[in-house]
Amino acid sequence: MTNGSLAPAPQRREGGFEREPARRVFAGELRESRIHFKEGQDEKSPSFVLLPTGERCNRVFFVGTLTEKKKQGEQNLFYRARVVDPTGTFFVMAGSYQPDAMQQIARLEPPAFVAVVGKPNVYQAPDGAVLISVRCESITPVDKDTRDQWVLDCARATLDRLETSPGTPDGERARREYAVDPAVFRKMVYEALAQLQL
Amino acid sequence: MDFSKTAERISQKVTSHGHTVEMTAIEAKLRRLVEEFGVPPVEAERTVTNELARELSLPGLQTGGPVETKTIDSLVPGEWVAVECKVVALAAAPSPTIAQTGILADSTGAVRFVVWSRANAPVLKQGSWYRFESAVVDQYRGSVNLKIHSGTKVTEVAGGGALRPTLVPIASLSPGIASVRGKVVQEWEPTSGRILQSGLIADETGSVRFVIWKEGGRERLNPGTVYTIFYASVDDFSGRPSLTLNTATVVPEEGDIAVSIGDATFEGAFVHLAPGSGLIKRCPVEGCNRVLSRQNYCPVHEIQPNFQYDLRIKGWLDNGKETREVLVPRAVTEDLVGMSLEQAKEIAENTPLGMDEIFLRFRDALLGRYFSCRGREIDGRLLVSGCTTLRFQPERLAELLNRAGASP
Known part of the structure; x- marks a missing residue:
C-alpha cells in the first residue's frame, strides 16, 4: 500500500462550512449499503453511508422515474415516493423538515422523470430487514435527456470508485464489511448502460 | 550540595563591576532555591545573578549564557528569543496597553511586533536596527508575532544594511x-x-x-x-x-504583468438553488448595488422604495466529487432560464406568489440539470461569465460500455 493512500480524509476548513458533494449511486448499489457512521463528535458533523464500492457518501444525486408517491401521517405529514433507475428502486422520503421538497412532491404526478438530491439513511425494520431511504432535499421534474446523462454520469462514477477505492481507508473498510464481489457492480453498470441503447 | 563554587563565580562577576557582595548571602540564596524550592542549579545561578544585577543596576551581568540570536524565519511560538532586526514599519497602536506596533525584518523574513506600554522600552524608530533580548514569540490570528515586554532588553545596534525582501507568489x-x-x-x-x-x-x-x-x-x-x-x-x-x-x-512599477485571476470551468449537476436567486431588488444608491430585503431595506442606506430589479442565480454545481458555489449574473441567467428581466417583472406583478414565483420557476428550470460554467473563481465561488446546458453524448455511452465490459 502506498503512503498516499493512507492519507486522512481531506481536512475541513476550521469553522467554515463545506458542502458535501452529492455522490452518484445506482439504486442497486445503494440498496446494499449497511454501514452508517458519523465523523467527529460534534452534533453538526456530517454522517455518512459507506458505499459497497468503497466511498463514503453524505449526499446523493440521482435521476430516475417517479413511479409512486404516498402521503402519510396526519399531524406530521410526510411523503414516501419510489424512484426507479435501471438497476432498482430508491425509497425517497420528504417530511415537515423538508417543506420545499414536500411541496415539490405534492405537485408531481407519476410517472415522471425526476432529479433527486438528498441524504441517505440506513434503517432497521422491526423484522430485522435493513432499509435505505433518501431524505429528499429537492425533487424536480426533468426530461429524458437529463436522465440519460445521469446514467452515464453514475456509470462513470461507479467505475471510478471500483478502480480507485482499493487501498484507500474507505475502500478497505468496504471490502471488510461487505463481502460483495466488485464484479457484481461492474456487471450492474454494464446492464444499466445497455438499457440506454434500447 | 556545595554552592561555594557557584557563589564564587557570581561574586567574581559582581566584584568585576566594582561592587562587593556577601559570599554567604549568595550561597544561602542558592541553597534555598535549590534545596527548598527544587530549582535546578543552573536556573538558580541565573536567578541569583539576575537579582543582583537588578539590585546593583548592572545590566551586563545577566546570564543564561549567551542567548543564541535567532533569525526571523526560524521563530517558533512560545519561545523566548534574541533577535536583531530592523523596524521596517510602524503602525498606530490599536489600544492604550500597546505602546508601539509594526513590523520587524531581517534578511530572512519579517514579523509583526507589539511593544507593551508596561514594557518601558525605548521608542523604536522606523528604519533603525535593534537587538531584542528575551522577547517572546507568540501567535495571533494564525500568524507569528514578537512581544516586547518589561523583561526584554532593547538595544539599538549598527544597521545590517539595506534589506531586500523576498517577493512571494x-x-x-x-x-x-x-x-x-x-x-x-x-x-x-x-x-x-x-x-x-x-x-x-x-x-x-x-x-x-x-x-x-x-x-x-x-x-x-x-x-x-x-x-x-x-x-x-x-x-x-x-x-x-x-x-x-x-x-x-x-x-x-512601470509596465504591465500577465495576471491570473482564476479563469475556471466547472461541470456538474445543479443540486441546490440558494435563497437570493431569481428576481431581486438592488439598492439604487450610486455605487451600492446591495440586495434589498423584502421590505426594500438596504443594510447601509435603509429603506429604498426606488429600487432596481435584477435577475441572478446563486447555487451549487456538483460533479459527484466536489461541489462549487456559482453566482450567475443577469445576462447569463436570462439565457439559461429563458426568461428576461422584463418577463420576470411582469410575472412577479401578475402572480399571487410575486417574486417567489420566479424563484420556483428558476428551481424547476435548473435543478438536476447538467451545466458547464466558465468564469472567475474568487473565494471558492465561481462568478459565471458563460454557461452551457450539457446534453446526452452517445459516444460517451459507447466508451463507458467498453470500460464496464472490460474485465477488471
Missing part, C-alpha cells in the same frame, strides 16, 4: 508578513466606512483581496497599475488570505 501567501508584486485588477465598493479601498491584486500565480484602512497618509492604489508591496500583513479572512496594506511600503 500570490498563490502561496499564508498568514504573516509578505512582500508581493502584483497588479490591482479590481476595486470594490467599500463595505465599511473605515475602509479607504479594497479590491483584488493579482500576479501570474493567482489573486488575493487587499484592504487599506482609513488612516492619515494612506493613499488609494490605481486600478490597472502594477505595484511592489513590501511587508504587507497577510491575514486570514474567512479562510482565505487577505492583504492589509497599512503597514506596507507600496511602490508603483
Whole structure:
C-alpha cells in the first residue's frame, strides 16, 4: 500500500462550512449499503453511508422515474415516493423538515422523470430487514435527456470508485464489511448502460 | 550540595563591576532555591545573578549564557528569543496597553511586533536596527508575532544594511508578513466606512483581496497599475488570505504583468438553488448595488422604495466529487432560464406568489440539470461569465460500455 493512500480524509476548513458533494449511486448499489457512521463528535458533523464500492457518501444525486408517491401521517405529514433507475428502486422520503421538497412532491404526478438530491439513511425494520431511504432535499421534474446523462454520469462514477477505492481507508473498510464481489457492480453498470441503447 | 563554587563565580562577576557582595548571602540564596524550592542549579545561578544585577543596576551581568540570536524565519511560538532586526514599519497602536506596533525584518523574513506600554522600552524608530533580548514569540490570528515586554532588553545596534525582501507568489501567501508584486485588477465598493479601498491584486500565480484602512497618509492604489508591496500583513479572512496594506511600503512599477485571476470551468449537476436567486431588488444608491430585503431595506442606506430589479442565480454545481458555489449574473441567467428581466417583472406583478414565483420557476428550470460554467473563481465561488446546458453524448455511452465490459 502506498503512503498516499493512507492519507486522512481531506481536512475541513476550521469553522467554515463545506458542502458535501452529492455522490452518484445506482439504486442497486445503494440498496446494499449497511454501514452508517458519523465523523467527529460534534452534533453538526456530517454522517455518512459507506458505499459497497468503497466511498463514503453524505449526499446523493440521482435521476430516475417517479413511479409512486404516498402521503402519510396526519399531524406530521410526510411523503414516501419510489424512484426507479435501471438497476432498482430508491425509497425517497420528504417530511415537515423538508417543506420545499414536500411541496415539490405534492405537485408531481407519476410517472415522471425526476432529479433527486438528498441524504441517505440506513434503517432497521422491526423484522430485522435493513432499509435505505433518501431524505429528499429537492425533487424536480426533468426530461429524458437529463436522465440519460445521469446514467452515464453514475456509470462513470461507479467505475471510478471500483478502480480507485482499493487501498484507500474507505475502500478497505468496504471490502471488510461487505463481502460483495466488485464484479457484481461492474456487471450492474454494464446492464444499466445497455438499457440506454434500447 | 556545595554552592561555594557557584557563589564564587557570581561574586567574581559582581566584584568585576566594582561592587562587593556577601559570599554567604549568595550561597544561602542558592541553597534555598535549590534545596527548598527544587530549582535546578543552573536556573538558580541565573536567578541569583539576575537579582543582583537588578539590585546593583548592572545590566551586563545577566546570564543564561549567551542567548543564541535567532533569525526571523526560524521563530517558533512560545519561545523566548534574541533577535536583531530592523523596524521596517510602524503602525498606530490599536489600544492604550500597546505602546508601539509594526513590523520587524531581517534578511530572512519579517514579523509583526507589539511593544507593551508596561514594557518601558525605548521608542523604536522606523528604519533603525535593534537587538531584542528575551522577547517572546507568540501567535495571533494564525500568524507569528514578537512581544516586547518589561523583561526584554532593547538595544539599538549598527544597521545590517539595506534589506531586500523576498517577493512571494500570490498563490502561496499564508498568514504573516509578505512582500508581493502584483497588479490591482479590481476595486470594490467599500463595505465599511473605515475602509479607504479594497479590491483584488493579482500576479501570474493567482489573486488575493487587499484592504487599506482609513488612516492619515494612506493613499488609494490605481486600478490597472502594477505595484511592489513590501511587508504587507497577510491575514486570514474567512479562510482565505487577505492583504492589509497599512503597514506596507507600496511602490508603483512601470509596465504591465500577465495576471491570473482564476479563469475556471466547472461541470456538474445543479443540486441546490440558494435563497437570493431569481428576481431581486438592488439598492439604487450610486455605487451600492446591495440586495434589498423584502421590505426594500438596504443594510447601509435603509429603506429604498426606488429600487432596481435584477435577475441572478446563486447555487451549487456538483460533479459527484466536489461541489462549487456559482453566482450567475443577469445576462447569463436570462439565457439559461429563458426568461428576461422584463418577463420576470411582469410575472412577479401578475402572480399571487410575486417574486417567489420566479424563484420556483428558476428551481424547476435548473435543478438536476447538467451545466458547464466558465468564469472567475474568487473565494471558492465561481462568478459565471458563460454557461452551457450539457446534453446526452452517445459516444460517451459507447466508451463507458467498453470500460464496464472490460474485465477488471
